[in-house]
Amino acid sequence: xxxxxxxxxxxxxxxxxxxxxxxxxxxxxxxxxxxxxxxxxxxxxxxxxxxxxxxxxxxxxxxxxxxxxxxxxxxxxxxxxxxxxxxxxxxxxxxxxxxxxxxxxxxxxxxxxxxxxxxxxxxxxxxxxxxxxxxxxxxxxxxxxxxxxxxxxxxxxxxxxxxxxxxxxxxxxxxxxxxxxxxxxxxxxxxxxxxxxxxxxxxxxxxxxxxxxxxxxxxxxxxxxxxxxxxxxxxxxxxxxxxxxxxxxxxxxxxxxxxxxxxxxxxxxxxxxxxxxxxxxxxxxxxxxxxxxxxxxxxxxxxxxxxxxxxxxxxxxxxxxxxxxxxxxxxxxxxxxxxxxxxxxxxxxxxxxxxxxxxxxxxxxxxxxxxxxxxxxxxxxxxxxxxxxxxxxxxxxxxxxxxxxxxxxxxxxxxxxxxxxxxxxxxxxxxxxxxxxxxxxxxxxxxxxxxxxxxxxxxxxxxxxxxxxxxxxxxxxxxxxxxxxxxxxxxxxxxxxxxxxxxxxxxxxxxxxxxxxxxxxxxxxxxxxxxxxxxxxxxxxxxxx
Amino acid sequence: xxxxxxxxxxxxxxxxxxxxxxxxxxxxxxxxxxxxxxxxxxxxxxxxxxxxxxxxxxxxxxxxxxxxxxxxxxxxxxxxxxxxxxxxxxxxxxxxxxxxxxxxxxxxxxxxxxxxxxxxxxxxxxxxxxxxxxxxxxxxxxxxxxxxxxxxxxxxxxxxxxxxxxxxxxxxxxxxxxxxxxxxxxxxxxxxxxxxxxxxxxxxxxxx
Ligand code: B12
Ligand code: FES
Numbered sequence: 099x100x101x102x103x104x105x106x107x108x109x110x111x112x113x114x115x116x117x118x119x120x121x122x123x124x125x126x127x128x129x130x131x132x133x134x135x136x137x138x139x140x141x142x143x144x145x146x147x148x149x150x151x152x153x154x155x156x157x158x159x160x161x162x163x164x165x166x167x168x169x170x171x172x173x174x175x176x177x178x179x180x181x182x183x184x185x186x187x188x189x190x191x192x193x194x195x196x197x198x199x200x201x202x203x204x205x206x207x208x209x210x211x212x213x214x215x216x217x218x219x220x221x222x223x224x225x226x227x228x229x230x231x232x233x234x235x236x237x238x239x240x241x242x243x244x245x246x247x248x249x250x251x252x253x254x255x256x257x258x259x260x261x262x263x264x265x266x267x268x269x270x271x272x273x274x275x276x277x278x279x280x281x282x283x284x285x286x287x288x289x290x291x292x293x294x295x296x297x298x299x300x301x302x303x304x305x306x307x308x309x310x311x312x313x314x315x316x317x318x319x320x321x322x323x324x325x326x327x328x329x330x331x332x333x334x335x336x337x338x339x340x341x342x343x344x345x346x347x348x349x350x351x352x353x354x355x356x357x358x359x360x361x362x363x364x365x366x367x368x369x370x371x372x373x374x375x376x377x378x379x380x381x382x383x384x385x386x387x388x389x390x391x392x393x394x395x396x397x398x399x400x401x402x403x404x405x406x407x408x409x410x411x412x413x414x415x416x417x418x419x420x421x422x423x424x425x426x427x428x429x430x431x432x433x434x435x436x437x438x439x440x441x442x443x444x445x446x447x448x449x450x451x452x453x454x455x456x457x458x459x460x461x462x463x464x465x466x467x468x469x470x471x472x473x474x475x476x477x478x479x480x481x482x483x484x485x486x487x488x489x490x491x492x493x494x495x496x497x498x499x500x501x502x503x504x505x506x507x508x509x510x511x512x513x514x515x516x517x518x519x520x521x522x523x524x525x526x527x528x529x530x531x532x533x534x535x536x537x538x539x540x541x542x543x544x545x546x547x548x549x550x551x552x553x554x555x556x557x558x559x560x561x562x563x564x565x566x567x568x569x570x571x572x573x574x575x576x577x578x579x580x581x582x583x584x585x586x587x588x589x590x591x592x593x594x595x596x597x598x599x600x601x602x603x604x605x606x607x608x609x610x611x612x613x614x615x616x617x618x619x620x621x622x623x624x625x626x627x628x629x630x631x632x633x634x635x636x637x638x639x640x641x642x643x
Numbered sequence: 644x645x646x647x648x649x650x651x652x653x654x655x656x657x658x659x660x661x662x663x664x665x666x667x668x669x670x671x672x673x674x675x676x677x678x679x680x681x682x683x684x685x686x687x688x689x690x691x692x693x694x695x696x697x698x699x700x701x702x703x704x705x706x707x708x709x710x711x712x713x714x715x716x717x718x719x720x721x722x723x724x725x726x727x728x729x730x731x732x733x734x735x736x737x738x739x740x741x742x743x744x745x746x747x748x749x750x751x752x753x754x755x756x757x758x759x760x761x762x763x764x765x766x767x768x769x770x771x772x773x774x775x776x777x778x779x780x781x782x783x784x785x786x787x788x789x790x791x792x793x794x795x796x797x798x799x800x801x802x803x804x805x806x807x808x809x810x811x812x813x814x815x816x817x818x819x820x821x822x823x824x825x826x827x828x829x830x831x832x833x834x835x836x837x838x839x840x841x842x843x844x845x846x847x848x849x850x851x
Contacts, residue, residue, distance in 0.1 A: 138792065140818045156822050174822075263792040325793030326741035327768065474704045493698045519701035526703070615743040615767070624746065625710045628703035633657070 101151075101177055103127040105186040114180045120146060120153075121172040124184070125253070130192045134416055136255030136264050137173035143256075143416070145190050146172040151182030188451055188507045189420070192252065203232070203587040205241075205594070206373055212236045213352075213596040217302040220287060220347065221589035223366065224308030224316060225249060226258055226390060227414065227423075228554070229282050230586050233290040234593050236303065241590070242296070245289045250281040251315075257390055257411055258311040262325035265315070274315050284346045301347035304340065307356040307589040309364035309391065317343070317355075329361035334606060356588050357602050360611045362406035367393050368602055369588020370552040374581055377402050377608060381547035382539070384532060388413065388569070389553050392528050395609055396535045403538055404609035407531030412524040413455035413555060418517040419491065422452030424558065427506050429453045431560070432460040432499070436468040438485040440499050451506040453499070453513070456558045458521055461499075461513055463563035466630050470497070473629045475518040522628050525569040529632070530623035532571065537619050538612060543571040543637055551580045565641065568631030572638040647683040650715075654687035657707030659714045666715040676722040684715055688757040692837035705836065706746065709753045716756070730761035732847050735777035736786040737765030739797045744790035747816060750836040751786065758840045771804035778810045784846050786839070787829075789816040799827040811846040815839060 101112045103124055110127035121131045121144055135141035139156070148168045152161050154176045162168050167185070212219070214236050223230045230246040251274050255261045264270040291298045306316060310331050314321035317336040324331055335357035341349035356365035367387065371377065376385050377400045386394045392407035415421030415428070422428040426446035432453075433441040442457075444450045453461070465471035470478055477495050482488035489496045489512050500511040536543060549571070551561075561578050564570045570578075592598045614620040626633040635642045647669065653661040662684075669679050691708045694700035734755060738748050745767050752762050763782055765773050774785050785805065789795045798814050805812060811830040814823075824832035833842040 135792070135818065138818070139822060140792075140820050260792055266793075322793075325791070327743070474707070475701065476704075495698075515698070516701060519703050522703045613743075615745075621746060622710075625706050628706055629657075633707065 100180060101182045101184065102149075103129070103184045103186065105129050105191060106188070114177050114182070118176075119173055120148075120170075120175040120177065120184055123177070124172060124186055124191075129186055130253050131172055131186070131190050132192050132256075133173060133252075133254065134256040134260070134411070136260040138260075138263075139171055139174045141417075142171060143190065144172045145169055145187060146175075147185040147187065148175070149183030149185060152178040153182065154178055192248075202582040203584070203590065204373075204582050205587050205590055206375070208591055208595045209597065210239045211595050211597065212239070212303075212593060214302045217300045217348075218242070218296055219303040219305065219593035220290065220301055221586060221593055222283065222286075222304065222306045222308075223583055223586035223589060224278065224306055224312045225366075225554070225585070226256075226309065226312060227252060229278070229286065230583060231283065231286040231290060232586060232590055233294060233296060233301075234590060236593065239594055242294045243290050245286050245293070247282055247286055249312075250277040253277065256416060258309060259325060261315065262311060262321050265320050265322055271315065271318065271320050275318050278312070278316055279343060279345060287346055298346055299348045302351045303593055304345065304347060304351055304353045305356065305589040305592040306353070307365045307369045307585040307592075309366055310334075310358040310361050311364075313355050313358060313365060324361040331358060331361050334358050335603075354592065354599070356585075356592060357606050359404060359606045359609055362391055362408075363393050363395075363404050363609070363611055365602075366585035366588070367395065367404070367552075368605055369586075369591075370550075370581070370584035371395060371402075371605055371609075372591065372598070372601060373584040373587045374550050374552070376550065377605075379548065382536075382541055382545055383548040383550065384535075384546060385550045385552060386528070386532065386556075386570075387553040388528060388551065388555050388559075390414070392531055394528075394532055394535060396532075396539060398539050398541070402609035403535055404611045405531055405535055405614055407527045407614060409524040409527040412520045413458075415452060415454050415458075417520050418453070418458070419496075419514050420452040420511045421458070421517070422454050424454040424456070424555075427451040429457045429499070429511070430558065432457045432464065434464050434468070436470070436481070438470065438481070438487050438497075442499065447506070449504065449506040450500055450511060452511060455555060456560070458513070458517070459559055459567060459569065460563050462518060462521060462630065463560075463566035465497075466566060471518065471630065475522050475630060476515055521567075522630070525567055526624050526627035529568055529570070529627040530620055531614060533623045533627075533637075534614055534617050534620045535612070537623075538617065543573065546571060546573050546577065549573065549578050551578060552584045554583065556580050557582070565638070566631060568627060568629070568638060568641075572631070572640050646686065647679070650679070650683040651687045654684055654708055654711050654715070655690060657704070657711045659711040662711045663714045663718065666718050670718065670722065676719055676726055679715075680719055680723065684712055685757045685759075688712055688754060692754060692840070695835065695837050702835075706750060709750050712753060712757065716753075731759040731849065732783055732843075733761045733763070733781050734784040734786060734843060735763040735765055735774065735780075735782035736788065737769035737773060737777075738767040738788045738790075739794050739801065740768055740770045741797060742789050742791050742794035743767045744788070744816075747790065747836070748786075748788040751788070751815065751839045754836040754840050755843060758844075760843065771801050774801055774805060775808070778805060778808045782810060784811045784813060784843050786843070787812065787814045789814075789819060792818050795819060795823070798823075798829065802827050802829055813839070813842050813846060
């Protein structure tokens with residue numbers, strides 16, 4: 099007898115080692131369970147179904163009879179004895195297939211003056227979720243190839259703060275470091291070398307750009323101080339050698355980062371600032387990274403002010419009943435009117451399993467415009483019922499977008515009012531952060547001359563819809579500019595021109611970083627921004643007609 | 644005074660300016676201040692709370708209503724104190740050390756006030772001593788809030804620090820769970836501002 103783990107029509111049989119949680123057993127079977135909270139038992143992203151067997155869930159012992167199923171948190175469940183059967187739902191398993199990753203970059207004009215004149219360099223964008231690497235010929239400056247992979251640290255925890263928390267437990271810092279180097283960067287380097295016929299020993303320089311926590315962990319320095327007041331990093335910049343960090347390139351290769359601005363405004367933003375030349379522009383320009391940390395910088399005739407607004411991962415689909423990462427089988431756009439005939443597009447495979455962030459924005463925007471969704475994010479239930487779109491999910495009103503028989507999961511795909519509320523909180527954090535920055539500068543949203551959107555997500559959203567829901571300011575669409583992966587471009591520039599390093603060290607002292615809690619307005623702006631598009635209707639003249 | 648429908652609706656719909664205006668009119672018109680609070684505003688917050696527990700309202704709506712309620716309370720508070728309004732119990736609430744998130748905590752404080760408690764708001768970044776001081780000043784229930792997985796462990800320190808003080812400890816905040824409350828020996832947990840009121844009443848033995 100043994101433990102049988104089932105997923106997607108396949109079964110793997112394992113022995114019980116007595117100390118692995120069900121989540122760990124599933125990993126051994128080759129399936130990665132989503133652990134958004136890092137296995138602390140507080141997020142329920144790791145749900146699985148237990149079949150016949152005896153288990154310990156938290157501190158309780160339970161027995162599941164044949165034919166019965168019990169839904170539990172896999173991170174808090176252990177098998178007792180050596181006979182059990184476990185079923186993994188699709189929504190709990192991380193799929194690495196078909197992920198949409200921002201790997202295009204626009205490298206601005208620069209002097210070609212690399213530190214190392216021969217051999218190759220690798221520029222890397224280390225994101226919390228994805229890592230993108232580019233191989234560059236240092237003799238010609240040519241970009242040979244680009245590759246990307248999920249940051250394998252997501253197997254331990256989703257967001258940066260959960261990873262910081264993990265580091266307070268012995269052994270986890272090393273484990274996270276190994277996941278990003280041995281299991282993410284090294285495979286990327288192998289792919290780059292194999293694809294171009296490059297000898298890895300010819301790689302002499304590696305530059306990295308990413309948020310401050312990612313950089314600490316990469317260089318093996320505990321980020322714990324960034325997790326508590328006053329959120330100070332151990333250092334703004336790190337460097338080392340490939341030998342020291344066990345990176346699979348020439349052992350003497352230099353490994354350097356793009357320096358960070360503060361604990362929550364990292365080197366990725368330094369890169370964005372450099373690549374977009376933000377502070378060299380006239381007037382009032384904003385740079386926004388619509389992501390989990392919601393970093394943003396405002397420049398008023400070259401004077402920069404920055405903040406981070408902690409929007410959370412809702413735009414990546416986290417915390418939503420049928421939320422999905424922007425990867426294969428995710429619905430990525432939605433369009434409809436009062437007839438509720440949803441026109442959907444799906445990434446890759448035609449049968450969808452959930453909605454990614456760009457689709458949720460579309461859904462709320464069109465819903466608001468046609469009257470399905472009111473300013474507080476609540477449905478017109480009568481309309482849903484009339485059009486046969488109504489579902490009641492765990493006591494919540496929900497709108498059915500895809501019927502069970504058409505979805506990949508065999509369950510209908512719905513958006514609940516609770517999902518909408520989660521998105522409203524995330525968009526409120528972004529909008530109120532930027533409004534607070536402007537207030538600090540004595541400006542209003544209507545005085546913005548230019549908005550630069552950075553980060554992978556921005557490339558895929560419908561900006562008009564983002565304005566309709568009140569995520570982005572209501573300024574003419576021509577004022578928006580979307581830059582590609584500025585973080586990767588910033589790392590590449592550090593390889594191509596050795597004077598870039600000094601430019602970075604200068605930039606990081608330029609922005610004045612403000613702590614939003616300490617401002618007089620943030621909380622009030624946040625609450626106003628919870629409505630669609632906003633309780634301050636004057637902010638959204640084109641939406642409120 | 645009977646219920647002022649316009650005021651009740653204004654709180655429910657989160658119309659802050661209307662709330663302030665109507666409350667001011669009532670005060671100027673000589674209406675009993677306690678009645679303005681208890682007959683129109685508190686029922687409105689209670690209704691929002693009920694809708695919340697029936698999954699008919701969510702956090703954004705609740706926050707918007709609370710903000711309108713606060714606009715009215717700002718006008719009423721000084722007058723209520725003069726009038727010697729009798730609270731049903733004295734409690735303290737604060738966000739733990741290292742954490743500055745207070746929107747959820749304020750919402751809980753508001754619902755508790757709405758339910759008739761005297762609430763000592765200890766603010767954010769509270770260390771053990773701050774909670775101890777609140778107990779010395781008469782708080783029978785101490786409520787701890789934490790929004791960060793990095794600050795949640797501090798709740799354990801507070802539970803230890805207040806052991807033997809006689810005060811009950813309730814904990815809450817997005818990453819906190821019932822299991823965590825059991826693990827650190829807190830007296831209770833609840834996941835939202837509405838059930839927070841119930842949990843507080845249970846802790847004080849005024850509701851089953
Ligand atoms: C607004 C916000 C902020 C504001 C806070 C403003 C303020 N004055 O509070 C600002 C921008 C300043 C901020 C800063 C930070 N934040 Co923040 N923030 C949020 C956000 C968007 C919403 C939180 C909120 O107010 N929710 C609404 C309220 C009503 O809900 P609630 O607090 O959960 O409260 C309810 C219940 O929990 C319960 N409850 C709460 N307390 C209590 C107490 C008791 C006793 C009881 C019974 C019940 C109870 O009742 C409430 C009502 O139902 C969340 C993300 C999100 N989308 O949720 C991140 C989030 C909480 N922040 C986060 C982070 C990381 C930070 C920062 C560290 C970093 C950063 N990037 O800036 C800083 C740290 C500041 C600090 N030391 O506290 C993370 C935490 C991740 C983690 N794993 O811990 C989150 C989850 C976002 C994310 N995933 O990245 N943040
Ligand atoms: S509950 Fe979050 S990983 Fe299990």
